[in-house]
Amino acid sequence: MLEKVFLLICLSSALAEQLCKPDAAEGYKVRLSIKTALDDQAYMWDDNEMFLFRSTVAYAMRRQLPGQQFSVPNIVVCNETARVSFWFVVMSPDMGSLIPKQQVEKAVRMSRGRINSAFMLTDHTLEFIGIAPTLASPYTPDTPPWLIVFGVVMGVVVAGIIFLVGSSVVQKKRKKKQKSTDNNAEVNEEHSAVNEGVYNMSFTDEERITRI
Amino acid sequence: MGKDVRPNWDNPMQFVLACVSYAVGLGNVWRFPYLCQSHGGGGFLIPYLIMLVLEGIPLFYLELAIGQKMSLGSIGAWTAISPYLGGVGLASVVTSLYLCLYYNIINAWSFWYLFHSFQSVLPWAECPVNANLTGPIEECERATPTQYFFYRETLDISSNIEVNGGVHMGQALCLLLAWIITYLFIVRGVKSTGKVVYFTATFPYLVLFIYLIRGVTLHGAINGVVYMFTPKMEQLANPTTWINAATQIFFSLGLGFGSLIAFASYNQYNNNFERQAIVVSLINSSTSIFASIVTFSIYGFKATVNYENCLESIRVKLLNAFSLSEDTISMETVLDWIEKLNTTYPEQFAELGLEAVPCDLNKELDTAVEGTGLAFIVYSEAIKNMPLPQFWSVLYFIMLLLLGMGSMLGNVTAIITPLRDFKIFSRMSNELFNGLVCLFCLLLGFGFTTPSGNYWFTMFNDYGATFSLLFIVLIEVITVSYIYGIKRFEKDIEDMLGHRPNWYWKIMWVVVSPVLLIALFIFYIVNYIQGGTPTYQAWDKDLGKAVVTEYPVFGQLFIALLLVSSVSCVPLTALYAYCKKKQRKQPNQRKRTISTVSA
Numbered sequence: 033m034l035e036k037v038f039l040l041i042c043l044s045s046a047l048a049e050q051l052c053k054p055d056a057a058e059g060y061k062v063r064l065s066i067k068t069a070l071d072d073q074a075y076m077w078d079d080n081e082m083f084l085f086r087s088t089v090a091y092a093m094r095r096q097l098p099g100q101q102f103s104v105p106n107i108v109v110c111n112e113t114a115r116v117s118f119w120f121v122v123m124s125p126d127m128g129s130l131i132p133k134q135q136v137e138k139a140v141r142m143s144r145g146r147i148n149s150a151f152m153l154t155d156h157t158l159e160f161i162g163i164a165p166t167l168a169s170p171y172t173p174d175t176p177p178w179l180i181v182f183g184v185v186m187g188v189v190v191a192g193i194i195f196l197v198g199s200s201v202v203q204k205k206r207k208k209k210q211k212s213t214d215n216n217a218e219v220n221e222e223h224s225a226v227n228e229g230v231y232n233m234s235f236t237d238e239e240r241i242t243r244i
Numbered sequence: 245m246g247k248d249v250r251p252n253w254d255n256p257m258q259f260v261l262a263c264v265s266y267a268v269g270l271g272n273v274w275r276f277p278y279l280c281q282s283h284g285g286g287g288f289l290i291p292y293l294i295m296l297v298l299e300g301i302p303l304f305y306l307e308l309a310i311g312q313k314m315s316l317g318s319i320g321a322w323t324a325i326s327p328y329l330g331g332v333g334l335a336s337v338v339t340s341l342y343l344c345l346y347y348n349i350i351n352a353w354s355f356w357y358l359f360h361s362f363q364s365v366l367p368w369a370e371c372p373v374n375a376n377l378t379g380p381i382e383e384c385e386r387a388t389p390t391q392y393f394f395y396r397e398t399l400d401i402s403s404n405i406e407v408n409g410g411v412h413m414g415q416a417l418c419l420l421l422a423w424i425i426t427y428l429f430i431v432r433g434v435k436s437t438g439k440v441v442y443f444t445a446t447f448p449y450l451v452l453f454i455y456l457i458r459g460v461t462l463h464g465a466i467n468g469v470v471y472m473f474t475p476k477m478e479q480l481a482n483p484t485t486w487i488n489a490a491t492q493i494f495f496s497l498g499l500g501f502g503s504l505i506a507f508a509s510y511n512q513y514n515n516n517f518e519r520q521a522i523v524v525s526l527i528n529s530s531t532s533i534f535a536s537i538v539t540f541s542i543y544g545f546k547a548t549v550n551y552e553n554c555l556e557s558i559r560v561k562l563l564n565a566f567s568l569s570e571d572t573i574s575m576e577t578v579l580d581w582i583e584k585l586n587t588t589y590p591e592q593f594a595e596l597g598l599e600a601v602p603c604d605l606n607k608e609l610d611t612a613v614e615g616t617g618l619a620f621i622v623y624s625e626a627i628k629n630m631p632l633p634q635f636w637s638v639l640y641f642i643m644l645l646l647l648g649m650g651s652m653l654g655n656v657t658a659i660i661t662p663l664r665d666f667k668i669f670s671r672m673s674n675e676l677f678n679g680l681v682c683l684f685c686l687l688l689g690f691g692f693t694t695p696s697g698n699y700w701f702t703m704f705n706d707y708g709a710t711f712s713l714l715f716i717v718l719i720e721v722i723t724v725s726y727i728y729g730i731k732r733f734e735k736d737i738e739d740m741l742g743h744r745p746n747w748y749w750k751i752m753w754v755v756v757s758p759v760l761l762i763a764l765f766i767f768y769i770v771n772y773i774q775g776g777t778p779t780y781q782a783w784d785k786d787l788g789k790a791v792v793t794e795y796p797v798f799g800q801l802f803i804a805l806l807l808v809s810s811v812s813c814v815p816l817t818a819l820y821a822y823c824k825k826k827q828r829k830q831p832n833q834r835k836r837t838i839s840t841v842s843a
Contacts, residue, residue, distance in 0.1 A: 065560075067570040115567040117567060167377050182421065196432065
């Protein structure tokens, strides 16, 4: 009995290893660029990190397919390189069958943020080749900010014009008033001049004409 | 009596600043650096300075003298010099009108960029995300984010000049603002212009200085400056270099538009314009050189950043393809590794599809860009890479606005001053007349805010003023030297200044400048004929780059119309004056016959 179980486990792990290979039908390639992302604070990629990776993918699969208890042995990894890239496939909890590609993609997409943060990386530096990152929707404010600045500047300028044009209109009105009061004063002077003493009418007539 | 007194500048300084503000414009910032780069760097200064001395300063002096002597705008001044040649003034007004129409669009774009700089992430720094949020918009990915922002979001450009659409609201609003500010600056004529120029003439220098400090401290700036100043003397043998130098001096000083005559007409009769002419011309040229140092340090920065990005992307490609650990290849060793991997794994390497020398700093520096491309695409690309980009962006576009607005003052004054000399318009108040002119230009300018507007803009920019100006200034200098007579002109100057112009000026006016101008004129015509169908750069959104396209028939007809409409003013006005003179002669003859009969 025990031997049969042992054989089954060996067979299934062998099977799993056969299923995981570069360009596997249901597998994805993962590439990490730790040094590019973290520079001085980069950590070494070792078995512990790989264990963390497998457990985060198992977590993602659990979220995607509730009820199924995925765990670390279900995530099969192969073809590790010094770049830090590898292939992985996901097996069902009973190690019987492969989980299809689309399910894996959906799972990764849903939990991408959590997977990234586990490694302090971003969509760009932890790449799942073939799974496009879902970019954050851009924040669109109700009024575009440029319109606000435009409104401020336009308001100031229009106020300036109204002030300038208005002040010149007022100045012109004042000048007109002054001219008419000047004219009135001249007419008054004439009248007062006429009333004093003998006045030669012909001279006054000529003066009026030439004054124009 | 009071109305007929011509307004004057408050002091000669205002006049000098107005000329500086007009002459120092966008061309100093984007055309001169381009010419410097494409004609051998530091070596270009030699033809430039020679042309300044041979044609720039003498022609500048000539226009100031005419304006100050006649105290009239260009139409009145030239009619006074010779009744048959009033058309020269009219041609100047028409050309200035075309210039006003399209020049303020550049200011509208500057406003657009300025207002968009008040955001945490500059909108031209990154590509916007597409509809399904999977990646950047395709058009933006094929081009660069700065190009996308300029062609798509600012202009919403169509695929060629024949395809059109509705007015771009944002652009229209910015154009409205630009014209309202222009009106604000000129609303009371010289009285308001004189105050504004204190600011528009001096503030750009402050910004240029700040940018100079920022520019030379940028990473890689030294590459650009060295590239610019390394003279390539073999370019001096190329005649195009000399022709471009002459043309640049010519347009940079703003000769032939009538603005200088207009400005000078508000001078006191005895103002010493000789010294002022030399000062303004020298300031203009030194600003060009100063601005090109700034431009080239920013150029060098941008080229270095692009070069390093290119190296980085190659490095990542190599790492991914050959699955090497990340610290095996560093930025410095990329090129060595390319060779190593090419020899050890040739087939795999060929699969990558890399060129033999994939990243070339000189090639980046060689991409000479001029005009609006330089200002709005290249510069904004450089700015987004600087630390605290919003501040530098705001500062830069404010400088562009001041330069542009300062030139607009001259452009609009060139239209208003000669028209106000006519009795019909002088009866209207200053504010009303200026407002009507601005409104007219604004309404026509809305045509440039449509999707094909940028193509019309390019057409106006390339053909609206270039040929007509050469013609106008050629007629001007021949008129003054030969028709009016150099002796009479000398006497006028002696009357104004107290001394005659010395032999240098006279030789330039009578011999050198006319010869140079005729040579330029012939060159333009030959170039135009040889060039075949005129072409323009159309933005192809599928390729993500500009494609050379020929103008359609209506486009070519319009170009012809632009050229003919201003040039033909001269012969038509001469004809009109001739007919009028004949008409006046006839009633005289009748009078004589009547008197003999009555006697």
